[in-house]
Every structure is written in structure tokens, then in C-alpha cells.
Amino acid sequence: MQIPIEYYLILSAALFMTGIVGVLIRRNAIIVFMSIELMLNSANLTLITFSSYLGNSIGQIFVFFVMAVAAAEAAIGLAIIIALFRNKLTVNLDEINIFKW
Amino acid sequence: MTLEIVLFVIFALVCLVSGILMVTRVNPVISALFLVVNFGSLAGLYLTLNAQFIAVAQVIIYAGAIMVFFLFVIMLINPEHEKRFLEYKPQLKIFAVAIAVLVFLQIAYIILFSKPSEGVSREVAASVKAGTIEQIGRELFTKYVLPFEAVGYLLLSAAIGALVLAKKKFK
Numbered sequence: 365m366q367i368p369i370e371y372y373l374i375l376s377a378a379l380f381m382t383g384i385v386g387v388l389i390r391r392n393a394i395i396v397f398m399s400i401e402l403m404l405n406s407a408n409l410t411l412i413t414f415s416s417y418l419g420n421s422i423g424q425i426f427v428f429f430v431m432a433v434a435a436a437e438a439a440i441g442l443a444i445i446i447a448l449f450r451n452k453l454t455v456n457l458d459e460i461n462i463f464k465w
Numbered sequence: 466m467t468l469e470i471v472l473f474v475i476f477a478l479v480c481l482v483s484g485i486l487m488v489t490r491v492n493p494v495i496s497a498l499f500l501v502v503n504f505g506s507l508a509g510l511y512l513t514l515n516a517q518f519i520a521v522a523q524v525i526i527y528a529g530a531i532m533v534f535f536l537f538v539i540m541l542i543n544p545e546h547e548k549r550f551l552e553y554k555p556q557l558k559i560f561a562v563a564i565a566v567l568v569f570l571q572i573a574y575i576i577l578f579s580k581p582s583e584g585v586s587r588e589v590a591a592s593v594k595a596g597t598i599e600q601i602g603r604e605l606f607t608k609y610v611l612p613f614e615a616v617g618y619l620l621l622s623a624a625i626g627a628l629v630l631a632k633k634k635f636k
Contacts, residue, residue, distance in 0.1 A: 367470060369581050377572040377576070379484055381566070381568060384565050384568075385562055385565045389557075389562070392493060395493055395496050398535060402487065402500065412514050415514075416595065417587045418585055419588055421596070421604055424595065424601055425604055437623075438534060440623050442534060442535070442627075
């Protein structure tokens with residue numbers, strides 16, 4: 365007996381919602397960033413599920429590109445966080461409000 | 466209970482629990498370590514889906530490279546103590562969790578309602594063939610060679626941009 369595709373899709377939706385909750389409730393910029401990585405991974409899980417169930421490798425190639433973009437995004441984002449920390453001595457998102465005024 | 470289902474249940478539970486712990490821990494280092502556990506269990510899930518190459522790449526790129534980078538930055542800037550979960554603005558957080566649960570229930574209802582398993586059934590041979598590094602490499606270097614080169618330039622520009630951003634002193 366094989367696993368129905370719904371299980372993987374619902375697991376992926378639950379992971380995505382965990383990431384959204386992390387972005388909404390946490391105020392530490394680095395943890396918000398890690399939550400974004402979690403959401404990217406849940407989307408990857410959906411792509412690989414469909415790729416595997418349809419017997420088609422295009423989904424996995426797309427996941428490869430998503431991984432490359434995530435690496436680039438992590439490098440740039442963490443550089444921005446380091447620059448912000450140098451400037452304001454905090455990574456709390458509530459105190460980073462220079463664009464609000 | 467076949468081995469496939471047992472493995473799926475184990476990896477899915479580890480994945481969900483470590484994700485939730487990642488979001489709720491106060492210490493960012495512990496959060497990052499739980500995210501590593503999460504990525505490892507996702508690699509296991511990819512193996513149950515016959516995606517060998519992506520599972521290995523997940524461990525090397527995510528759990529290896531990206532998470533080392535995160536831990537490095539966390540230890541470099543040593544962020545100040547954040548207030549405990551649900552202590553700061555509790556109404557806002559409860560509202561956020563409620564909205565997320567509501568949206569999750571909607572997605573789950575749509576997934577179960579549309580019954581995708583009637584349309585797709587996994588043929589094991591095709592699924593194994595789709596996940597091999599041979600098949601992925603063949604597609605990547607013939608049909609998708611242009612996006613592949615574009616991703617190379619994206620990574621190069623990201624590396625240069627990160628250097629410039631981290632070096633520059635804002636006045």
C-alpha cells in the first residue's frame with residue numbers, strides 16, 4: 365500500500381503555516397529569516413511530492429533552483445542584518461523603524 | 466503497516482515538532498539547531514519520495530552550508546534577550562496563530578475535497594527514474610541549461626552584494 369498524496373500535501377501546508385506563524389510572532393530578525401527558509405522548504409516538499417507522484421523530474425529541477433535562490437537570499441539577508449546591527453545595535457524588528465517616518 | 470508508512474510517520478512527526486520548537490524557542494542558537502533537525506527530516510521525506518539527489522543536496526546545501534552561515538551570524542552579533550513566547554503583545558500573537566490555523570484548515574479542506582489521489586497514482590519505476598542524478602543532470606544540462614547559467618550569475622551577484630553590504634559603514 366502506498367501513501368496517499370494528500371498526506372504529503374497536508375504536511376507541507378502545516379509546515380508552511382508554522383513558518384508563517386514564526387514570521388508573524390517573532391521579533392528577532394534572524395528567526396524571522398529562518399521561518400522564511402522553513403516556508404521555502406515546505407514549498408519544496410510539495411514540488412517533490414508532485415514530481416515523484418507524476419514520475420516527472422521537472423519538479424526536482426525547480427527545487428534545485430529554489431535551493432540556489434535560497435542560498436543567495438540567505439547570504440544577502442544576513443549581510444543586511446549584519447549591516448543593520450552595526451548601525452542600530454539591535455536585530456529587534458520593532459526597533460528597526462527608520463522607514464516608518 | 467509497511468516500512469514506507471512507518472518512515473513517513475516518523476519523519477513527518479520529527480519535521481512538524483522540530484518546526485514548532487524552532488518557532489517557539491527564545492534562544493536563537495537552539496532555534497537554528499532545531500531547524501537543522503527539520504531539514505534533516507525533510508531530507509528523509511525526500512528519500513521516501515525517491516528523490517535521492519535532492520535529499521543529498523538538502524543535507525549538503527541547507528543543513529550544511531546555509532545553517533552554518535546562520536549559526537555564524539547568530540554567534541557573531543549575539544542578539545539581546547528576546548521576551549518569552551506570548552509575553553510581549555499576547556493578543557497579537559494569539560490572533561496570528563488563530564489566523565494561521567484557520568488558513569491551514571482551509572488548505573487541508575481543499576486538499577481533501579479535491580481528492581488529488583484519484584487523479585495521480587505513483588508508478589514506482591517512473592518515480593525512481595525521475596529522482597536519479599542521471600535524469601536530473603540530463604534535463605539540467607540540455608533543456609534547462611539557460612536557467613542553470615542564470616542561477617550561477619545570481620549566486621555570483623549575491624556573493625558580491627553580500628560583501629559590499631557587510632563592508633559598508635552606514636552613516
